[in-house]
Amino acid sequence: MNIAVSPSAEEASARTQVQWRLRWENELQLADHAELADFFRKSYGPTGAFNAQPFEGIRSWAGARPEMRVIGYDAHGVAGHIGLLRRFIKIG
Numbered sequence: 001m002n003i004a005v006s007p008s009a010e011e012a013s014a015r016t017q018v019q020w021r022l023r024w025e026n027e028l029q030l031a032d033h034a035e036l037a038d039f040f041r042k043s044y045g046p047t048g049a050f051n052a053q054p055f056e057g058i059r060s061w062a063g064a065r066p067e068m069r070v071i072g073y074d075a076h077g078v079a080g081h082i083g084l085l086r087r088f089i090k091i092g
Contacts, residue, residue, distance in 0.1 A: 016074040027030050028060075036060035038077035041064070 023032075038053045040062075045052040054062035066083030074081060 002088065011012065016076070016079070018037050018072040018079050020070055020072050020080075023071060025067055028069070030058060033060040034058040035078055036069075036081065039081065 017069045028036075037058050037060045038054040038092070040060065041052045044055070061083070065086050068084040070082040070084070071078060
């Protein structure tokens with residue numbers, strides 16, 4: 001049996017609120033790329049130095065560069081990221 005318990009008001013207020021922003025790649029400034037690169041190094045670094053390597057310096061992408069990003073910010077900076085990249089395929 002699964003029982004869902006709602007968090008108390010105290011617990012909910014203690015959580016950090018995340019604000020999401022939708023940004024086109026060409027709207028990002030160098031400071032944005034630097035902040036994202038730092039977030040990715042911290043996120044992927046614990047899984048191995050090789051995984052954090054693409055994000056050295058201020059490079060905020062590995063492989064293909066996203067066209068649009070959804071970036072979550074909290075009181076400490078970047079808290080989450082979604083990168084969107086269109087791919088076109090030809091059939092026939």
